[in-house]
Amino acid sequence: MTAATPKGERRRQALVEAAAGLLVDGGFDAVRHRAVAERAGLPLASTTYYFDSLDDLVAAALEHHGQGELAYGKARLAELDVEACGGDAFIDLVLDLLLGPTGGDRDAEAVLLRYERLVATGRRPYLRPLMRKLSGELHGLLIEIFARAGQPVGRERVEELIALVDGAVVNALIEISPDPRAAARRMLAKAMAPR
Amino acid sequence: MTAATPKGERRRQALVEAAAGLLVDGGFDAVRHRAVAERAGLPLASTTYYFDSLDDLVAAALEHHGQGELAYGKARLAELDVEACGGDAFIDLVLDLLLGPTGGDRDAEAVLLRYERLVATGRRPYLRPLMRKLSGELHGLLIEIFARAGQPVGRERVEELIALVDGAVVNALIEISPDPRAAARRMLAKAMAPR
DNA sequence: ACTAATTTGGTACGCTCGTGCCAGTTTCGT
């Protein structure tokens, strides 16, 4: 169900944002009708009025969150200083796009959702089209950034680098005190170093 | 609670195996007291008698499954034919260890658990020690296999290759009809090709 | 202004879940 009135649209949006927040904080399992309603300060029934099912709500939340990430990426691309983006700075830029901007100690938590959603897609096929779209746009963005930074790469090479980062992250998650960003950083630096 | 009588030990084992089966078929969310009991052909209360909590049961199932994988890896190492393990055959061997032996079309399903558990560890810290142990042993096994095959590698290099495979897999999961093994195979072949 | 469509929000149903309980049975140690 889509909203037909301005106020309804605002309410719907509030629900999506609440759901996206829950997604980030607690993962897919945390997105429940009641939790979303409470977080948005709306009654329970509003969640079933604006969304046909919980899956719909989850998908909307994921799309909202993904679009936010893409917007962040585009902003970084726009403000990219072609002169001062070599070496470490460039690696950090790539990591910012792939893992989100660093938040200090709570990195592991912030990064988790990016991989939960990939894996969740395995058991929730209805998320696949959405994830493919978001993922494709992110890849494109990265290719643009590499090109702008004077290191043009092909689609295949970008996919390799992304795989390397993603693999480093999921393997870092099992450490006693995980620091996925550092692990990804190490591998990315090595892979991008001139041979 | 641990079993003290032979029959009790058998029952407990049956529960662990049932839980492991559910884990493989349906992921972490499928491991429920009632489902485990039914699959094992035992009453519900047996699950709470032998395991203090559901987390205990999940951990036991995961350990069981992981030990099975390691046993499979050791068997492959033992039967390794030093002569005929170059090129493609070797890559398939590595993939078998990392993703499990290929099962045809249902690869995506079979592979999924390997990554669900990595990501699940992010939100279930109690699994971390176990996952670290299993992961460490698998890494060691791979190093041995590389050495035996005449391509000695360091720990760092093995971790790079594993990250590459893992990243390729999680990114392949969002395809319309995922073939994570093929994606991993492509990247692994390229990374291991002589420069 | 007035009818119709939309939105609201309180409530309830039916289900699954983890877990506690406990009288009965089996098995073990001696």
Add this chain to the structure above:
DNA sequence: ACGAAACTGGCACGAGCGTACCAAATTAGT
């Protein structure tokens, strides 16, 4: 053989869940 320990299994509680329902309130279209 016999007391104790281990085990069995049926049951029920309380909580949380997705979702349906519907009278009341609001808003839109004319």
